Amino acid sequence: MPRLDDRLKLVASLIRGTNHADIGSDHGHLLAALLATGRIQRGIAVENKPQPHRNSTATLQGLNAEVRLGDGLNVIQENELDSLSICGMGGQSIVRILANHSNRLPDQMILQPNKAIGSVRQWALNNGYWLVDEQCTAGTRRFEVLLLRRSGMALDPVYRRLASVRLEESLGVMFGPWFLLRRDEDLQQRLAEEQRYLHAKQKLTAPSRQRMEAIDRLLSHDHFLSR
Ligand SMILES: C[S@@+](CC[C@H](N)C(=O)[O-])C[C@H]1O[C@@H](n2cnc3c(N)ncnc32)[C@H](O)[C@@H]1O
Structure with missing residues (x-):
């Protein structure tokens, strides 16, 4: 199983789901760790670039996971997920991915924006998701992780x-x-x-x-x- 850094360890500790998608999976380590530890049953890795798509495919081979090439939730069906993560991108990119397909979003989302974190909190406030927890990594670089649950308005x-x-x-x-x-x-x-x-x-x-x-x-x- 690939070792996660402190940032992705924190993200993983907040995820529990049956069908979980990691958007922008890159190396695929997060899904591999979630599957190995039983925190999720099935994983979908989404990548919009060929090399990271190949990296995810290699990492997730033999695991209960699928790797899809596409832009964000374009390659996810409605009601396919109960949980998703988007990590290591700017807040504006995360909001764009969420807003493009609001009908495909699951009830639980774990988001780790590297910057413009306020834009993600504002999106949640405006779109019926409660911020049920937020945590940050210790150490020189502070990474914040947001846990959102669908709540109604x-x-x-x-x-x-x-x-x-x-x-x-x-x-x-x-x-x-x-x-x-x-x-x-x-x-x-x-x-x-x-x-x-x-x-x-x-x-x-x-x-x-x-x-x-x-x-x-x-x-x-x-x-x-x-x-
Ligand atoms: C900086 S990496 C972060 C990788 C990993 N999530 C992590 O936190 O370590 C961002 C990844 O997201 C992918 N990406 C960016 N925009 C995307 C989009 N709209 N749909 C799918 N993947 C995307 C990039 O190709 C890149 O591999």
Whole structure:
């Protein structure tokens, strides 16, 4: 069985399903580990490029898995999955894949965006998925993993909990509502560093200014000061 790095180990620990698809499977290691440990019964690897498709095919040979060449959920049927993962891509790409075929999405999704993570949280809020957990890797590079469950259109309870400590929804979307509720120390340290960096800059673009203001609001908020 291929060894997973800490990022994919964390992803794997959040997955349990019968029919699970990994979109952008590349080397195919995640599905191989999920099948070997019995966390899923059947795997579908999806790749849109030939070499990663060949890599996945080689890794998954002899396992209860299929490897499909195509763009995201184009090659998945409606009701075929109960779970899916998309890891190691930018948040905008993940959202595009999800939004292209919203009728083919399963009830459970495990998403690991490398950047623009807020766009994935915002998509979930707007599209009837609750963020039931979020976790991050320890170590120098922080990878965040989001666990989503289909819920209907009621407001996600985690944002209600955030409102009860007077933290705005937009801060939750940007930085992660569970991380904020847990007063994630690693996040606070990283944001304090980013705050110093942004304040030291002579000129800021509009998005950087907005982010700096959000960090300022967050780091001076009672919820954090009351540690
Ligand atoms: C950076 S790799 C991440 C691989 C693996 N998921 C991981 O986290 O280690 C992203 C992979 O997604 C594939 N990919 C990107 N967009 C895709 C799409 N729309 N449909 C299927 N595969 C895609 C790329 O070819 C590449 O192999």
